Amino acid sequence: MTALTKGLHTVDAGLLIGGFDDPVQQSQQLFRQLLTVTSEPGRIETVTATSQQPDGLNVASWALALSLFDADCTVWLSPSLAAQPSLISNLMFHCQTRLVEHADEADFAFCNAAELNSLQGFSFGSAEYPATSTSLIVQVPGLSGEPCWTLSGPGIETTRSVRVCGLSEPLQAELIDSRHRFPSGIDCFFSCADQLMALPRSTQITITEKEA
Amino acid sequence: MSQADGYNFAYLDEQTKRMIRRAILKAVAIPGYQVPFGGREMPLPHGWGTGGMQVTASVIGTDDRLKVIDQGADDTTNAISIRRFFARTAGVETTEKTADATLIQTRHRIPERPLKNGQILIYQVPVPEPLRFIEPRDSETRKMHALREYGAMQVKLYEDVARFGHIATSYDYPVMVNGRYMMCPSPIPKFDNPKMDRMPALQLFGAGFEKRIYAVPPYTEVKSLDFDDHPFEVQQWEGSCEICGSDHSFLDEVITDDAGSKMFVCSDTDYCRERLAEQSAATTEEVAL
Amino acid sequence: MYVAVKGGERAIDNAHALLAERRRGDRKVTELSVAQIQNQLPLAVDRVMTEGSVYDPELAALALKQASGDAVEAIFLLRAYRTTLPRFGYSEPLDTEAMQIERRISGTFKDLPGGQTLGATYDYTHRLLDFKLLAEGEQPTELETDDRPLEPCPRVLELLNKEGLIEPSPKADARPRDITREPVDYPAERAVRLQNLVRGDEGFLLSLSYASMRGYGDSHPFAGEIRSGRVAVELVPEELGFPIVVADIALTECEMVNQFHGSKTEPAQFTRGYGVSFGYNERKAMTVALMERALRAEELGEAVNYPTQDQEFVLSHTDCVSANGFVSHLKLPHYVDFQSELEMIRRLRRETAERDGQTEEAEV
Numbered sequence: 001m002t003a004l005t006k007g008l009h010t011v012d013a014g015l016l017i018g019g020f021d022d023p024v025q026q027s028q029q030l031f032r033q034l035l036t037v038t039s040e041p042g043r044i045e046t047v048t049a050t051s052q053q054p055d056g057l058n059v060a061s062w063a064l065a066l067s068l069f070d071a072d073c074t075v076w077l078s079p080s081l082a083a084q085p086s087l088i089s090n091l092m093f094h095c096q097t098r099l100v101e102h103a104d105e106a107d108f109a110f111c112n113a114a115e116l117n118s119l120q121g122f123s124f125g126s127a128e129y130p131a132t133s134t135s136l137i138v139q140v141p142g143l144s145g146e147p148c149w150t151l152s153g154p155g156i157e158t159t160r161s162v163r164v165c166g167l168s169e170p171l172q173a174e175l176i177d178s179r180h181r182f183p184s185g186i187d188c189f190f191s192c193a194d195q196l197m198a199l200p201r202s203t204q205i206t207i208t209e210k211e212a
Numbered sequence: 213m214s215q216a217d218g219y220n221f222a223y224l225d226e227q228t229k230r231m232i233r234r235a236i237l238k239a240v241a242i243p244g245y246q247v248p249f250g251g252r253e254m255p256l257p258h259g260w261g262t263g264g265m266q267v268t269a270s271v272i273g274t275d276d277r278l279k280v281i282d283q284g285a286d287d288t289t290n291a292i293s294i295r296r297f298f299a300r301t302a303g304v305e306t307t308e309k310t311a312d313a314t315l316i317q318t319r320h321r322i323p324e325r326p327l328k329n330g331q332i333l334i335y336q337v338p339v340p341e342p343l344r345f346i347e348p349r350d351s352e353t354r355k356m357h358a359l360r361e362y363g364a365m366q367v368k369l370y371e372d373v374a375r376f377g378h379i380a381t382s383y384d385y386p387v388m389v390n391g392r393y394m395m396c397p398s399p400i401p402k403f404d405n406p407k408m409d410r411m412p413a414l415q416l417f418g419a420g421f422e423k424r425i426y427a428v429p430p431y432t433e434v435k436s437l438d439f440d441d442h443p444f445e446v447q448q449w450e451g452s453c454e455i456c457g458s459d460h461s462f463l464d465e466v467i468t469d470d471a472g473s474k475m476f477v478c479s480d481t482d483y484c485r486e487r488l489a490e491q492s493a494a495t496t497e498e499v500a501l
Numbered sequence: 502m503y504v505a506v507k508g509g510e511r512a513i514d515n516a517h518a519l520l521a522e523r524r525r526g527d528r529k530v531t532e533l534s535v536a537q538i539q540n541q542l543p544l545a546v547d548r549v550m551t552e553g554s555v556y557d558p559e560l561a562a563l564a565l566k567q568a569s570g571d572a573v574e575a576i577f578l579l580r581a582y583r584t585t586l587p588r589f590g591y592s593e594p595l596d597t598e599a600m601q602i603e604r605r606i607s608g609t610f611k612d613l614p615g616g617q618t619l620g621a622t623y624d625y626t627h628r629l630l631d632f633k634l635l636a637e638g639e640q641p642t643e644l645e646t647d648d649r650p651l652e653p654c655p656r657v658l659e660l661l662n663k664e665g666l667i668e669p670s671p672k673a674d675a676r677p678r679d680i681t682r683e684p685v686d687y688p689a690e691r692a693v694r695l696q697n698l699v700r701g702d703e704g705f706l707l708s709l710s711y712a713s714m715r716g717y718g719d720s721h722p723f724a725g726e727i728r729s730g731r732v733a734v735e736l737v738p739e740e741l742g743f744p745i746v747v748a749d750i751a752l753t754e755c756e757m758v759n760q761f762h763g764s765k766t767e768p769a770q771f772t773r774g775y776g777v778s779f780g781y782n783e784r785k786a787m788t789v790a791l792m793e794r795a796l797r798a799e800e801l802g803e804a805v806n807y808p809t810q811d812q813e814f815v816l817s818h819t820d821c822v823s824a825n826g827f828v829s830h831l832k833l834p835h836y837v838d839f840q841s842e843l844e845m846i847r848r849l850r851r852e853t854a855e856r857d858g859q860t861e862e863a864e865v
Contacts, residue, residue, distance in 0.1 A: 024221045028273040031233045038240045039414045039429040127358035131238040131247045154243045155429035187241040200241030248684035255581040258826030283837045292509040320837045351687045382841035401841040421823040423684040447844045
């Protein structure tokens, strides 16, 4: 087994899995789904992507990484994900991405919902440079159209109901509160198995039902 | 599929597309904010649609049907040139029918036929900064946007009212997006501004040489600036289209002789064609009866 | 009945055919080869490479041929090609001190270590048309060669630096931003300004630097040193860990010495302006150095009074491809916007006329 040293992390060739079969077309298709969910917050898309994923990532998260990441962007992993050598090797091999230690340096951050208690530590961008914020990809145990949150704002004709499972109450409160900081803010993608949903900073959230 | 040899699908390399795609997602998340991006040199001159083309190249896929219009028309040389470019480099299907298109790249017009959810309208933008002719410095306009300090624009428009009795801006008429960002709608006639408001389609804007991308998600409020005593109004024509008889579309003026005779025709060629087809179908039906 | 102008597709094809015909010119005259352009119009090639940001004399010559000799069009062709090239890595900073000097002059010292080398220059030619060149025969040149080994040529400005008479070279940023991949943000750091200037239109920068020396800018420069010659380009491949030479390129570098600055607490020192260009484009290297210095006004605490010192004004407008694109886009149809303006101006005039009519009536 060979290990190529690359910065702080290493690529372990034995842990590598395949990426997209057709990177050009599949990246485009996945991007279009990302564009759809971002422009219509709360809408859930099912991705068809790879047969295998690195340990720790679900299908949708891995497809997002393959589609969007490269050497020009920085990525932060929540502690349990950072402890997955397969994930690190595959991210570095397939995406040449730069992994960072500090969340506020990251363009993208992968988190498991259970590990995400606060948005603090991520970059919100600034009023002059709102696009320099961190985009979160949160892996959640469930996503559905059942009422729990009522969303409104750009991309939503009237309102849209959605249930994002596994987010702690303080985090939900912080997400709602962070809307006041617009245009600074954090855009979230929620992924569950092969499902994907987005919650950009422009979306207003009202809690209609507490999660059981 | 007839992709140009030696070039990637839709011309741009994948790394560039990813960079643009990341910028587009940010733009959609912050409606009306101009996201700086590493605009690439395109094989067309700046100001000829390179921004729109970079956005189209990053969005387009094999399942798309692309429509390209310039001045509302599918058959202007620049529209043809851009449509050919993508037919050649991406091998995608092209169409002139607004209703059939999944992607529409446009310069200076919004089609007359209302767009549907799921369609994407991509605007070519020469100067993306609505405040540019008030403040030429980017470092200053950036601050004005950050502080939502748009008084200078109101003053400029009001100076028109004082001098002419109207707001004299007739195209590239500034709008407010979702009540937060002032935005250039690109040089469309103000006639088209109301179509942007709560449009079911996604609107993406690409400014190539100014290196900015911005967006308006579907169903987003887009309000043209005005004053209580001088509400926003659109152009009106006394006549109607000489070809299809439309009295509600944007009309181009055509000079027909040396004596200055003129006529008016629809600027949206597909809309005009469609109306004409409907009329001839109706006539045929009458005859059949 | 009016018929909308159609047939754009055929018009475009025909325009391209006509263009090819005009480019070729009279077929009784032998076609110009790319090799001839590359070898016999080297200064045109150098300009295209410098502003095109690709060091490839053959492709630059091809671009010139394709563009019928129009430098701006040729630069555009090369730029558009450049965008599609994959990036393998970043070279080490060029060591121009180790340049194989072909020309080296200093306007500040009569003699200096390494000496002055005049090299190939138009400087002292009397600008008289050489009608012998019309005769098309080869003119043998008698070249006096000097086989003495070159003495080391330390940089002139470093000689001043040893005495502390000139500010130290401004410190380089760790990882210079790449303006071809990231948008420029103002105020821009020095590496960004320099990249922009080197890619900038030669004519625009020449005129601006001229203006800065004529009072529109507080510029009093001396040509400290201009050197031309060949330099090795080195790259450190990640797997090797040591530099290897990947290319040998011709380069011209100019270092300007500018008016001193200082204060009651800081001793007076000269300041610097740096310029570089591919090939033997000395004019370009000099204008870059002049404008580089002019744009340092703010950082050196000088009053920014003129456009030549205003980085957002200068840097936003240097690029010939952008400038040409935007000016030439006026050739595209604008009839929708123009129609909007027509409608507006007619309405305003109608209203004025009505108002005047009313006033007249009132007066009657």
